[in-house]
Amino acid sequence: MVPPFAAEDRNAYLERVGVALDDFLRGEHADPMTRRDQWTGALERPLPDEGIGGKGVIDELVRDVVPNGGRFNEPGFWEWITTAPTAVAVAASLAATVASPQRYTLTAFNYLEELSLEWLAQLCGLGSSMKGVYSSGGSVANLVALGAARQWALEQRGIDSAAEGLGATRAAIYASAESHHTIMRSAGVLGLGRRSVRLIPSDEQQRLNPVALARALEVDKGQGVVPLAVVATAGTTNTGAIDPLRECGEVARRYGAWFHVDGAYGLLGILDDRVRPLYDGLELADSVIVDPHKWLGAPTGIAATFVRDRSILHRAFTQEPADYLEGSFSDPANARSSLESMGIPYADFGVELSSPARGVIVWSILRELGRSGVTRRIQRDNDFARQLAEAVRSNDRLELLSEPVLSICCFRYRRDGIVDLDSLNKQVHRRLLRETPYLPSTTVVNGSFGLRPCFINPRTSSEHVDGLADAVVRLGDELTSS
Ligand SMILES: Cc1ncc(COP(=O)(O)O)c(C=O)c1O
Known part of the structure; x- marks a missing residue:
């Protein structure tokens, strides 16, 4: 019998999980909710009487679990105040x-x-x-x-x-x-x-x-x-x-x-x-x-x-x-x-x-970044919030709800003649999550419901920030003209 902690097993396990994680990080899979039946069906089991052994677990981990993880690694993930860890x-x-x-x-x-x-x-x-x-x-x-x-x-x-x-x-x-x-x-x-x-x-x-x-x-x-x-x-x-x-x-x-x-x-x-x-x-x-x-x-x-x-x-x-x-x-x-x-x-x-x-x-x-590397990251994220605020100010379909202080920019879609902007922006948010790679959260500022991207994600670039503003205008226009 193979001892449970044999080095060859351990390294093989890590390697297989590493490959599965690399695949996952490529982000080419759709949101896990699009195939919920598949993974719940595979994972739903009674408490096993007998174990399947390490290799069996790694098989299930890389096949059924890892590919159905969260979207925190995506460059457009800006919900709440959380991000996936760095390498x-x-x-x-x-x-x-x-x-x-x-x-x-x-x-x-x-x-x-x-x-x-x-x-x-x-x-x-x-x-x-x-x-x-x-x-x-x-x-x-x-x-x-x-x-x-x-x-x-x-x-x-x-x-x-x-x-x-x-x-x-x-x-x-x-x-x-x-x-x-x-x-x-x-x-x-x-x-x-x-x-x-x-x-x-x-x-x-x-x-x-x-x-x-x-x-x-x-x-x-x-x-x-x-x-x-x-x-x-x-x-x-x-x-x-x-x-x-x-x-x-x-x-x-x-x-x-x-x-x-x-x-x-x-x-x-x-x-x-x-x-x-x-x-x-x-x-x-x-x-x-x-x-x-x-x-x-x-x-x-x-x-x-x-x-x-x-x-x-x-x-x-x-x-x-x-x-x-x-x-x-x-x-x-x-x-x-x-x-x-x-x-x-x-x-x-x-x-x-x-x-x-x-x-x-x-x-x-x-050790990896040093004080200057961390500082650059903080400044860059604060820049993203300011970049978005600028895009919002320059588009009359968008309204700024709070001037960025750090790396959060709260804003919303607006259009003359539309009274219930809160409901409209809830719909815009729902469609962002379902149809686009831009994933902000939402909040209420001084009584107004709006979108709330928080930029702390090291994978984000300035194109993603512009992409969010464009997507909100496009979705808002579609929703208000339909
Ligand atoms: C200002 C502030 N304090 C406390 C917390 C709670 O932190 P945690 O979610 O790590 O428990 C948060 C979470 O976002 C926060 O923004």
């Missing part, structure tokens, strides 16, 4: 899966976890004073940051909230109406309740209004509500707006609240000189998040939370000591075996114990 990042991810399936113990992977966090902090203008921890995405990264805020705010009042809960304390989080919904979910998970998030109105450019923010804090102060955190977004999901960080941070300070900046998408925008001034005040942040799986093109599953002092994370998230984990660890400096220490105890800085090594992936991207 080096995929290779690094595979290497980590095999060579370090956990981020702990004293290995090169544990080392790169920290080094890459330091690089990321420097790249994003956080300097060297902030320390980080990786987690699975912006949702968890926000949760970790707000967990630190909860710990800090209640410690000031003599309560260890991680150990004792909130007791009778009433607390609130302040974020703009345009902030990501994970802020509310975090408040729910942290025992504050979703309704403890005060959604502060934003201005007509979708930025948090600091006057309204101060007013909400003042009202709560009068009612004995603890101001837990002010959340500003550096790059909102809907339009890419950047909240006025300095003013928000100063209001947070004045009321004794933690200041959190959600830069899941937009923090890297600081690399573009044209928008860098909008990040003024970032240094006031007590916590900041950024998602390498967004604009850096890392595989899905990587976000980073940064705080000034990780001991607050330790107090907020440490597990109680566990016999099976304490072992006979020694000081990492004196260790002679990689298993004598967990290395930096990331598991105590967040909510995950088992976790993949993610740092090697971020390291691989930053």
Whole structure:
């Protein structure tokens, strides 16, 4: 019998999957929904009593699964804030899966976890004073940051909230109406309740209004509500707006609240000189998040939370000591075996114990591109949004809904005499997805429904951007003249 991990099997498996992925990336297959019956028919089976063996699985993987994957790799894919990973990042991810399936113990992977966090902090203008921890995405990264805020705010009042809960304390989080919904979910998970998030109105450019923010804090102060955190977004999901960080941070300070900046998408925008001034005040942040799986093109599953002092994370998230984990660890400096220490105890800085090594992936991207390569990519994507805005402005069948700040451009089809532009643009969007290679998502800006391409896809070129504008005009014309 062939041993399950024979090198010849392993290499043959990787080679076959690699060939199938190359085919897939050529993008010559139609959308998987056009042959749904075929692949659901092939995959629909009861739990097998007997396995089919590795080769059988690889056969099914390359035949029935890979060719029916998602469209995230296509150059015209601009939905939400997600893209397919780049080649080096995929290779690094595979290497980590095999060579370090956990981020702990004293290995090169544990080392790169920290080094890459330091690089990321420097790249994003956080300097060297902030320390980080990786987690699975912006949702968890926000949760970790707000967990630190909860710990800090209640410690000031003599309560260890991680150990004792909130007791009778009433607390609130302040974020703009345009902030990501994970802020509310975090408040729910942290025992504050979703309704403890005060959604502060934003201005007509979708930025948090600091006057309204101060007013909400003042009202709560009068009612004995603890101001837990002010959340500003550096790059909102809907339009890419950047909240006025300095003013928000100063209001947070004045009321004794933690200041959190959600830069899941937009923090890297600081690399573009044209928008860098909008990040003024970032240094006031007590916590900041950024998602390498967004604009850096890392595989899905990587976000980073940064705080000034990780001991607050330790107090907020440490597990109680566990016999099976304490072992006979020694000081990492004196260790002679990689298993004598967990290395930096990331598991105590967040909510995950088992976790993949993610740092090697971020390291691989930053080594591949360097600061200048990442900067060029960010500027190019911001250029795409501006190019599209220009095309929209120069065509009277198109209407700009938000002036691009980063790499999102919201716009829609319009035509004199058509009243229900929302429905019309929903139809245009449906037809884009079904009939064209241009795949934006949609949103509502100041009450108007529109198309919302977010350019973070490294495969996009300027022709694709023009192609989108042309396709929207063509489809809108067809729909309105039929
Ligand atoms: C500003 C912002 N924060 C948080 C998130 C949540 O990130 P994730 O989807 O990685 O959990 C997103 C997602 O798009 C986002 O845009």
